[in-house]
Structure formats: C-alpha cells, structure tokens
Amino acid sequence: MLIARTFSELRDANKKLAGSLGLVPTMGALHEGHLALIKAARAGSGKVAASIFVNPLQFAPNEDFARYPRDEPGDLAKLASAGCDLVWLPDVATMYPEDAATTISVGGPADLWEGAARPGHFAGVATVVAKLFGQVRPQAAYFGEKDWQQVQVIRRMATDLLLSVQIVPVPTVREKDGLALSSRNRFLTPAERQAAPALYAALAQAALAIAGGTPAAEALAQAETLLAKAGMLTDYLVLVDTQSLAPLQSAIAPARIIAAARLGSVRLLDNVRV
Numbered sequence: 001m002l003i004a005r006t007f008s009e010l011r012d013a014n015k016k017l018a019g020s021l022g023l024v025p026t027m028g029a030l031h032e033g034h035l036a037l038i039k040a041a042r043a044g045s046g047k048v049a050a051s052i053f054v055n056p057l058q059f060a061p062n063e064d065f066a067r068y069p070r071d072e073p074g075d076l077a078k079l080a081s082a083g084c085d086l087v088w089l090p091d092v093a094t095m096y097p098e099d100a101a102t103t104i105s106v107g108g109p110a111d112l113w114e115g116a117a118r119p120g121h122f123a124g125v126a127t128v129v130a131k132l133f134g135q136v137r138p139q140a141a142y143f144g145e146k147d148w149q150q151v152q153v154i155r156r157m158a159t160d161l162l163l164s165v166q167i168v169p170v171p172t173v174r175e176k177d178g179l180a181l182s183s184r185n186r187f188l189t190p191a192e193r194q195a196a197p198a199l200y201a202a203l204a205q206a207a208l209a210i211a212g213g214t215p216a217a218e219a220l221a222q223a224e225t226l227l228a229k230a231g232m233l234t235d236y237l238v239l240v241d242t243q244s245l246a247p248l249q250s251a252i253a254p255a256r257i258i259a260a261a262r263l264g265s266v267r268l269l270d271n272v273r274v
C-alpha cells in the first residue's frame with residue numbers, strides 16, 4: 001500500500017497506479033462502514049485510494065474538531081488489510097494554503113436539514129471533496145448512505161461543476177442491534193449506547209407504517225415520541241424526496257426518512273428508504 005503525504009509523493013503514487021482509480025474520502029477513525037466503501041471501490045474500480053483528513057472547514061467553532069477521534073496507525077493497518085492501494089494523508093496547510101480564497105457553496109439539497117442545522121458544514125464538505133477529486137483524480141468516488149444528504153450534495157456538486165467523477169453510494173453498515181456505525185459512537189456512555197438503536201428502530205417502524213398507508217405526519221410523530229422515550233432530542237425527523245431533500249407529505253415520489261437526534265453529547269444521524 002502506497003502512502004502519500006505531499007503532492008510530489010501523490011504524483012509518484014499516481015504514476016505507479018496507472019489506470020482507473022476509485023476514491024474513498026474519510027476523516028479516519030475507520031470502522032467497518034468505511035471498510036465497506038473500500039470493498040465497494042475494489043469491486044467497482046481498478047485501484048483504490050482512500051484519503052484521511054479531518055477537515056476543519058466542515059466543523060463550526062462550537063463543534064468537535066479538537067476531540068474528533070484520530071488513529072492513523074490503526075487506520076493504515078485496516079486499509080492495508082482491506083486491500084487499499086493508496087492512502088492520501090494531506091495536512092491542513094496542504095489542503096488550505098494561507099492564500100486560498102475559494103470555497104464551494106452548494107444550494108438545493110444542501111440548504112435544508114443538516115445544512116440548516118450546521119451552517120457552513122456542506123460548504124466545508126464540498127470544498128474538501130472537490131480538492132480531493134482534483135488531487136487524486138479518481139474516475140469514481142464512494143460515499144456512505146449513512147450520510148444520505150451528503151451524497152446528494154456531492155452528486156449535485158459533481159454534476160454542476162462537470163467534474164466527471166462517478167458518485168457511488170454504499171449502503172449503511174450497522175451494528176447487530178441496528179445502530180449505524182459511526183466514528184462518534186465511541187463517545188456514547190454505556191447507557192446511551194443501549195438507548196441509541198432506538199433511532200434506527202423508530203425510522204424503520206415509521207417507514208413501514210408509511211408504506212402501509214399510515215399518514216406520514218402521524219408515523220413521523222410516533223417515531224419522534226419513541227426517540228423522546230429513549231432520551232433523544234430530535235433535531236429533525238422528516239420524509240423527503242430522495243434527491244432534492246425537499247419535504248414530502250406522502251411517499252408518492254421516491255422517498256427517504258432522514259433524521260438527526262442528540263443523545264447526550266453525541267449527535268446521531270440515520271435514514272431509511274420508504
């Protein structure tokens with residue numbers, strides 16, 4: 001597995017890996033969800049590159065950039081055994097030189113939900129992903145459905161900026177009890193960890209109810225009650241169009257339920273198909 005930390009190392013690595021390349025962008029602290037993206041990239045692209053970069057631009061000042069988990073040696077071992085060909089490990093100065101003056105602002109699917117709850121978040125994500133595409137030059141890039149809205153935002157950006165990178169979504173990897181794997185789950189206390197699967201359970205139940213004819217508003221209200229019973233504070237829990245993220249009153253169009261809820265100090269995200 002090649003490891004590049006500078007542009008010249010990345011150029012050398014790119015020459016060695018001639019042919020089609022799939023990219024898996026990550027912020028490290030890797031788990032089985034990230035490794036599923038590597039696996040999908042191996043199946044769909046010739047060679048696989050992963051990037052590890054905790055992107056300061058997508059964290060607001062009051063968010064958890066400083067405490068975001070970091071484990072480079074562990075990550076490299078996991079990537080090597082998952083069959084990754086190249087790891088790109090830029091530092092902040094490489095990604096954001098002092099004189100850099102460009103950020104990418106995505107509208108449409110970026111405006112609501114996570115975008116509204118975390119102003120500037122998707123601009124940070126879009127900017128770093130565009131830079132990673134420019135640096136690594138992949139033919140395809142793999143993103144987790146766990147962050148459903150993020151996938152739609154990246155798709156929108158790639159289409160609008162004619163980036164000619166195929167955006168490939170990969171299904172969410174879950175614990176046995178349904179909790180979506182996330183680098184932040186380690187911050188749950190044992191009691192919170194026990195309560196956390198209620199998010200997926202509530203979404204799955206609401207999706208079934210809506211598909212069975214229960215009015216969406218009623219099913220979503222029931223789900224929110226379940227979250228409150230589990231000690232969670234719902235940020236949003238909504239039925240949306242799968243691509244535009246516009247709210248829907250019923251599942252006549254292809255629909256998804258997306259949700260964010262706070263449990264102690266952790267903000268959990270999840271979503272299900274309806």
Ligand code: AMP
Nearest residue numbers: 026027028033143144146147172173181
């Ligand atoms: P992160 O390191 O959290 O920025 O995530 C990097 C990529 O892994 C993103 O495309 C995420 O959507 C994806 N990812 C995170 N958790 C999961 C999961 N449980 N299942 C599938 N993909 C995931």
